[in-house]
Amino acid sequence: MGKEQTRMQSLQPDPAARYRNVLEALWRIIRTEGLWRPMRGLNVTATGAGPAHALYFACYEKLKKTLSDVIHPGGNSHIANGAAGCVATLLHDAAMNPVEVVKQRMQMYNSPYHRVTDCVRAVWQNEGAGAFYRSYTTQLTMNVPFQAIHFMTYEFLQEHFNPQRRYNPSSHVLSGACAGAVAAAATTPLDVCKTLLNTQESLALNSNLTGHITGMASAFRTVYQVGGVTAYFRGVQARVIYQIPSTAIAWSVYEFFKYLITKRQEEWRAGK
Numbered sequence: 001m002g003k004e005q006t007r008m009q010s011l012q013p014d015p016a017a018r019y020r021n022v023l024e025a026l027w028r029i030i031r032t033e034g035l036w037r038p039m040r041g042l043n044v045t046a047t048g049a050g051p052a053h054a055l056y057f058a059c060y061e062k063l064k065k066t067l068s069d070v071i072h073p074g075g076n077s078h079i080a081n082g083a084a085g086c087v088a089t090l091l092h093d094a095a096m097n098p099v100e101v102v103k104q105r106m107q108m109y110n111s112p113y114h115r116v117t118d119c120v121r122a123v124w125q126n127e128g129a130g131a132f133y134r135s136y137t138t139q140l141t142m143n144v145p146f147q148a149i150h151f152m153t154y155e156f157l158q159e160h161f162n163p164q165r166r167y168n169p170s171s172h173v174l175s176g177a178c179a180g181a182v183a184a185a186a187t188t189p190l191d192v193c194k195t196l197l198n199t200q201e202s203l204a205l206n207s208n209l210t211g212h213i214t215g216m217a218s219a220f221r222t223v224y225q226v227g228g229v230t231a232y233f234r235g236v237q238a239r240v241i242y243q244i245p246s247t248a249i250a251w252s253v254y255e256f257f258k259y260l261i262t263k264r265q266e267e268w269r270a271g272k
Contacts, residue, residue, distance in 0.1 A: 044106075044116045048099035052092045057254055059088040060151070076159065078152050085151035089143045097139050098132035104198045135197035138216045142190030146183045153179035154251065167259035173248045180247025184240045189232035191239060193219035 067080035102120060106113045113119035123131050157175035162168045196219050213222055223231050 044099050044102050048096050052095035052099075053250070055095065056088045056092040059091055060084045061258075063087055076155060078155060081151045081155045082148040085147040086144045089140065089147045093136065093139045093143055097136045100139070100194075101132050101135070101198045104195060134214060135194050138190065138194045138197050138219060141216055142187050142194055145190075146187040149186055150179050150183040150247065153182050154247075167255060169252055169256070172252045172255045176251030177244045177248040179251075180243035181240050183247075184243035185236060188236040188239055189220075189223075192223055192232055192234055195235075196223060 061084075063084035064080055067083055068075070068077045071077040071080050101123065102116055105119050105123070106116070113122065154175050157178055158165065158171065161171040161175055193216060197213055197215075213219055227234070
């Protein structure tokens with residue numbers, strides 16, 4: 001689904017890569033480029049996702065508790081949840097930004113890269129190490145509000161679906177899916193700009209006099225020049241569809257291991 005989202009966010013796609021919806025994009029990619037083409041970039045994503053999410057949830061849990069004790073002792077604070085999510089995003093994105101650059105360049109239509117190492121080497125030699133973090137500020141500008149909305153929505157829904165805060169798989173899946181969908185839709189314009197900064201799409205570069213698109217302001221201006229207001233919402237359908245299972249799985253797995261570890265700790269303390 002990440003590949004379809006990247007292709008649909010292209011500002012001036014090749015005529016062979018123009019898609020009306022997600023299903024058409026997936027079908028045509030498989031038909032013209034092979035069954036495994038949608039999986040390109042999966043290996044580099046999997047490599048970066050493990051340590052990035054470990055930092056992410058560890059930081060979130062620690063800060064959520066610390067800030068909640070200060071803001072609303074003994075209770076749940078939506079401000080603390082949002083703030084903890086924002087800080088956790090700084091660590092997560094520092095680990096994942098280079099991964100996103102490589103993944104999206106490999107997913108573009110007619111991408112010259114067949115292996116992760118080829119892409120990393122070409123970007124390093126042609127554009128320098130800074131290219132891997134060219135979109136970092138934009139990534140943060142997108143992900144900080146995304147995660148603030150995401151965490152606050154999740155915790156808000158948990159208060160309604162699971163007020164006792166017990167381990168409840170169905171409530172975790174539902175809350176995670178809804179939170180991801182809301183946050184994804186709200187931050188799509190920022191994601192379009194991030195994709196442009198990561199891919200440096202050649203046709204879009206023609207409207208930029210500096211040769212490279214750098215920074216949020218430049219990306220926003222270029223998107224508007226090329227496609228108008230509607231261009232900011234390219235790929236919104238794919239982005240929401242991608243985030244729903246992603247956040248549902250992430251929260252359900254996180255809550256499961258949190259429950260398992262907490263239970264083991266309680267058993268260990270009881271046996272002392």
